Amino acid sequence: MNKPAILCVGIVSLMSLSACSVKDSVVDSHVSTKQTSPSLSLPAGIKKITSVTKKDEALVIPFNKYELDNGLTLILHPDNSDPLVHVDITYHVGSGREEVGKSGFAHFFEHMMFQGSENVADEQHFALITESGGTLNGSTSTDRTNYYETVPANQLERMLWLEADRMGFFLDAVTPEKFENQRETVKNERGQNYDNRPYGLLRERVNEAMYPEGHPYSWLTIGYIEDLNRANLNDLKKFFLRWYGPNNATLTIGGDFDEAQTLAWVKKYFGGIPRGPEVEDPEYTQVTLPEDRYISMEDNVSMPLMYMAYPTVHVNHPDEAPLDVLMSILGSGKTSLLYKNMVKNGKAVQAQAGHGCSELSCTFTLYGFSTPGTSLAELEKIARDSLLEFESRGAQDDDIERVKAGIVSGMIYGLESVSGKVSKLAAYQTFRNNPNGIGHDVARYEGVTKADVMRVYKKYIKDQHSVVMSIVPKGQGDKIIKPDTWQRYERNIPDNEDTSDLVLRPGTSDFDRSVIPPSGKNPSISVPEIYRAQTKNGIKLLGAINSEVPTTTIRLRIPAGQTRESVAKLGLASLTAAMVGEQTRLSSAEDLSNKLQKLGSQVSFAAGDKFTTLNIRSLTKNLDQTLAIAFEKLTQPKFDQADFTRLQKQQIEGLKNAKKNASTTASNTFNQLLFGNNNSFAYADNGSVATVEKLTLEDVKTFYQQHYGPQKAELIVVSNLNNKQVNAAISGLELWQGNTSSMPAIQAFPELSAGTLYFIDKPDAAQSEIRIGKRALNYDATGEYYRADLMNYNLGGAFNSRINLNLREDKGYTYGAWSLFRGNEFQGTYKAQAGVRADTTADSIVQFRNEISAYAEKGMTDQELQFVKNAIGQRDARNFETPRQKLNFLAEIMTYNLDKSFKEQQNAILAQITKDELNALATKHLKLDEMITVVVGDKAKVFDSLKPLFKNIVELDPEGNPL
Structure with a gap:
């Protein structure tokens, strides 16, 4: 079931505020x-x-x-189907197994598991996988921790060696230095994703009020800073010994492999690891609230938030499925009651329901971001009235059909990647002891009746108590729904320390584990076969067949992006795209949304720098009906004044909220400084508050009439249909008429005041956002741009690049730091960036400078040259797996008029390029005296420390204007 959800240790975004779920949205596969x-x-x-x-x-x-x-x-x-493998090892332990006063241990431990083991050196884990052309990561939820990598198929034995070494031979490699470094990294992660992010502490406050003191869900997976500070190395080792035994783990492998050989490798590397302590499933206890608990906080936000949370059941409970259907009726999409009662009438910028489920509890949520003139108390009343409205209308046949269609289509879309299949198998095994859970999932949702939905509403929501939270802008405490009726308690931390000795479980081996397994024979990699066509009205088509799944993905690019709007009307392209996605002359937006949901299809419009893009995703069996809806939206928009007023207000509030995000502010300011006030693409795609406020419905109609036409439009298709079938399916597009504009001239870029610091004050910021860079090369698939990207890889393009190893792994200043070249046909940049702990801002800039200048002066090593050749040379094995990846490949060809052989040309360049050539590019492009620096941070904390580093400092407001 697809539910609005966020990663438990990930980013809390404006658009995703429902509770964490252990369930995945990607299910079935090829x-x-x-x-x-x-x-x-x-x-x-x-x-x-x-x-x-x-x-x-x-x-x-x-x-x-x-x-x-x-x-x-x-x-x-x-x-x-593809020459790759995905390896996942899931341990049945998350923050739900933690003790009071030791929050964050499960996630902290996830970080430690990447720091090397007895036979794997510090930072070698990342290096080996990256050099193999693979990608890797780990994640922690309330109930499980997993580690995973996707690599070319010839690297499977090496992955099993790596995973086995850290399962069975980890503790001896843990040092106090590694421990302290990763403690700082986790604290930086909390600062970046929670403390320094608008609404970032919402879930922490709600969970504290929702669960009894001491309940493991009463704290976030990231943990409390004071608990992280109190942790010691012995605590960490005991956590490993308690939970990281093979009998508490599931190893799942998917992809192109020989099964007999894989079994032999698994026995070789994992067989000598002894069992750990026995692990029982956690015991479920129903969570109840004795009364409604009103809580509130002032935050660095622009839009007030009303958030209601009800405790319900637990994951895989029989009532989970009907509660999910109730969630859909109340708050999923334009057919929902919350959309009708809050968003459609302009009371809220966004409103949704969620039902996030974990092993010990699920949470049913209702929330809305209020628009100016609407109080949070009014939103709470609307939410409660919407519940009463559901009670009077009940679930309807359409509701049940929509949800079931979403279940089935979501499973089929899950066919598109081996990682999706593997993660689903691992989750089913971990939480059901049966990897074959899809059939049960289909059955339980298809079995939901209208009576079931009403029954769970009356049991878990009607007359039940909830946590009701208000988040308001700082200084506006009078806007909360009502005074708090529940107060945060002083946490009761047990005094007793565990003084027992470590009982180690040494593994055994009948081979030398220190020997890195060799790579197998490089897999044969071929780019997708493509076909070209052109419609009668001038649309160029580029397509590829993807026979693995019965789905079709389409991207129609119309040259109607931000470059077509004037600086005086910034945000017009984005607002027009939003309007085209609304009601048509023939149908209401709600009717179209209902049809799409019942088809399991997605149709959306979005504006970027150059194009407005119509994105379509459909089960192929429903393609004709989906295309009919998409073409109706494209060619028959109604442009209703009420829709315009609502969407304009939403765009303005979104822009205001973005200014509260330090990372967004830093990036937007950096781009504007590089490309000037006279180029529209230098600004955020959504424009500025000042310009969007002045836009009118006539502006939207005019923009549509001038730019939305088939000439110069481009259609990219990935489908299990062949080219003739695709041409027949899209034949309706040939009736599309409209005007097309030429690319406007790019205005001259401003002269950079190199060496200048541009500083934006963000009071009370826990972190500072740093951007260092300059204008650089435009895109060129096989020219200097491609070569410069190769040059930068060891400096800032990989996890184990010099910049990230310094700032994150060695210094512990940041959650991540990198540098990159980015360009298109009319502009390019070089940028180094990071969000760093506030007290390290000045030294972080020094470290950036040191790494960039040393690389420019001395160049890369022979080892680094070989590393980039290996890493880039093998990563194509995982670049053409999913329809989205194939679509991106075709888009690159279409945008820059490339032949598909450009990949072969790139590989030839990579094979032949020398260290001297790359070092010369470093000297040419990495000149610090040509770069500017942007910092967004707390002036009171960091400004004085920056003064000695810069001769020229310019203070800006959040809009980028000099103070």
């Missing part, structure tokens, strides 16, 4: 032709548990499940 032979000989110490194969058209992920003698569960999903 079925491989490879199947396990019934006579497959198993290595000693591995037993087969079960197999699931595909039958007819049933939605399943075929797999074979095994178990090792030490309790490790192994799930194998062969899929030879």
Whole structure:
């Protein structure tokens, strides 16, 4: 079930404020032709548990499940559609297993697991996978921690060696230095994603009020700073020994591999790791509130927020599915009651419902961001009235059909990546002890009745108590819904310290684990076959066949982006795109939304620098109906005044809120300084408050009439249909008529005041956002731009680049730092950036300068040259897997008029390029005396420390204007 959700340790965005969920939204996938032979000989110490194969058209992920003698569960999903493998190891431990006073341990430990093990050096884990052309990460939720990597298929043995070494041979490699460094990194992550982000502390406050003191969900997965500060190395080691045994883990592998060889490797690397303590499933206890709890906070935000949260059941509970249907009725999309009662009438910028589920509890949420003139108390009343409205109308057939269609389509879209299939298998095994959970999911949602939905409403929502939170701008405490009725308690931290000795579980090996396994033979990589066409009215078409899944993804690019709007009318392209996505002359927006949801399809419009893009995603069986809706929106917009007023207000409030985000402010200011006040693309796509306030409906109509036409439009398609079938499907586009404009002249860029610091004050900011850079090369697929990107890779383009290793891994100043070249056909930039702890702002700039200047003067090493050649040379194995990836590849070809052989040309350049050539590019492009610096931070904390670093300092307001 797709639910509005956020990562438990990720970014809290304006648009996603529902509770964390352990469930994934990507489910089913392509079925491989490879199947396990019934006579497959198993290595000693591995037993087969079960197999699931595909039958007819049933939605399943075929797999074979095994178990090792030490309790490790192994799930194998062969899929030879692409030359890659995805490896996931999930441990059944998250913040829900933590003790009072030791919050954040599960997530902290996730960080530590990337710091090397007995046979893997510090920072080597990232280096080996990146050099292999792979990608990797980890994540922590309330209930599980997983580590995963996607690599070319020839790297599988190496991945198993890496994962086994940190499962069984980790503790001896943990040092106080690594511990302290990662403690600082986690604190920086909290600062960047919670303390320094608008609405970032919402969930922490709600959870404290929702759950009893001491309940493990009463704190966030990121934990409290004071708990992180109190942690010691022994605590961490004991956490590992308690929870990180193979009997509490599931190893899932999907992709192109030989099953017999994989089983042998798993036995070799994991078989000698001893079992850990036995782990029982956590015990579920119903959460109830004795009364409504009103809480509030003042935050650095522009839009007040009303947020209501009800405790319900737990993940996989029989009532979870009907509660999800209730969520959809109340607050999902333009068919929902909250949209009708809050957003459509202009009372709220956004309003949604959510039902996030975890192992011990689910939370049903209703929220809205109020518009000027609407109080939070009024939004609360509307929310409660909407509940009463549901009670009187009940669930309807359309509601049930919409939700079921969303379930099935979501599962089929999940066919598109091996990582999606693997993560789903791992989650089903971890929380149900059965990887084959898709059939049950389909059945439980298809079995929901209208009576079920009303029953769960009356049981869990009607007359039940909730946490009601108000978040208001600083200094506006009088705007909360009502005075707080619940106060944050002083946390009761137990005094007793665990003084027991560590009981180690040494692993055994009959081979030398210090030897890095060799890579297998490089996989054969081929770019997608493409076809070209042109419609009668001039639309250029570029397509590729993706036979793995019965879906179609389409991107129609109309040259009607920000470059077509004047500086006086910034935001017009974006507002026009939003209006085209509303009602048409033939249908209401609600009717169109209802149809799309029942088809399981997505249709949206968005404006960027050059294009306004119509994005379409559909099950191929529903393509004709989906295209009919998309074409109706494109060619028959109604341009209603009420829609315009509402969307204009939403865009303005969104711009105001963006100014509260330090990272957004820093990036927008940097771009404006580089490309000048006379070029519209130098500004945010949504424009500025001052310009959007002046736009009129006639402006939108005129922009549409002048720029929305088929000439110079481009259509990119990835589908399981062939080119003839695609041409037939899109034939309706040939009736589209309209004007097309030429690309306007780019105004001269301003002369940079190199060496200048541009400073924007953000009072009380826990972090400072830094941008250092200049104008640079325009895009060129096989020219100097491509080569400069290769040059930068070791400096700031990879996780284990010099910049990130210095600022994050060595200094602990930041959650992440990098540098990059970015360009298109009319502009380019070089930029180094990071969000850093406030007290390290000045030294972070010094470190950036040191790394950039040293790289420019001395260049890269022979080892770094080989690293970039290996990493870039092998990553194409994972670049053409999903329809979205294929679409991006086609878009690059279309935008820059490339032949698909440009990838071969790039590979030839990569193979032949020398260290001297790359070092010469570093000397040419990495000149600090040509760069400017932008800092957004707390002036009271950091400004004085910056003064000695700059001869010229200009203070700006959040709009980029000099003070």
